[in-house]
Amino acid sequence: MERNEFLKICGGTCLGLIGMSALLQSCSPAYYAQASVTGKQAQISKQEFEKIKKGEISYRKFVLLKVADLNYPVIVNRFDENTYSALLLKCTHQGNTLAVSGNILTCSAHGSEFDRHGNVLQGPAAEKLTLFPVTTDEKFIYIQFS
Numbered sequence: 001m002e003r004n005e006f007l008k009i010c011g012g013t014c015l016g017l018i019g020m021s022a023l024l025q026s027c028s029p030a031y032y033a034q035a036s037v038t039g040k041q042a043q044i045s046k047q048e049f050e051k052i053k054k055g056e057i058s059y060r061k062f063v064l065l066k067v068a069d070l071n072y073p074v075i076v077n078r079f080d081e082n083t084y085s086a087l088l089l090k091c092t093h094q095g096n097t098l099a100v101s102g103n104i105l106t107c108s109a110h111g112s113e114f115d116r117h118g119n120v121l122q123g124p125a126a127e128k129l130t131l132f133p134v135t136t137d138e139k140f141i142y143i144q145f146s
């Protein structure tokens, strides 16, 4: 086997393994956070985003919430320690429930895609997702459902 051929095969194998790793991470089950809902406000501890493994803390990019008054789950995204967003997982095209796939929210009905800020990446949906106001303090995240 020629050196160039060997390097091509090794490079392709490495890219395949990296792609498989990313795919497996995106397939991990979504985490539903515990929230205290009072009236039209939910309160979530920032600790709901923590994952502790072998003494090391890492952070989930998002958690999901079930809110009794809403017919769709809510995704609460963590961008950094003090920056969060909360979006209704309802496709703005015809109302299908969205799925989370890595950093993209996808609709299996007709293929629309949204980013974690709710912006449309791919139609047929044309409108941004419903975004709920979020505030934080040192320990908690507060989401206002209007």
Ligand code: FES
Pocket: 091, 092, 093, 094, 095, 096, 107, 108, 109, 110, 111, 112, 123, 124, 125
């Ligand atoms: S309902 Fe989501 S793309 Fe049509």
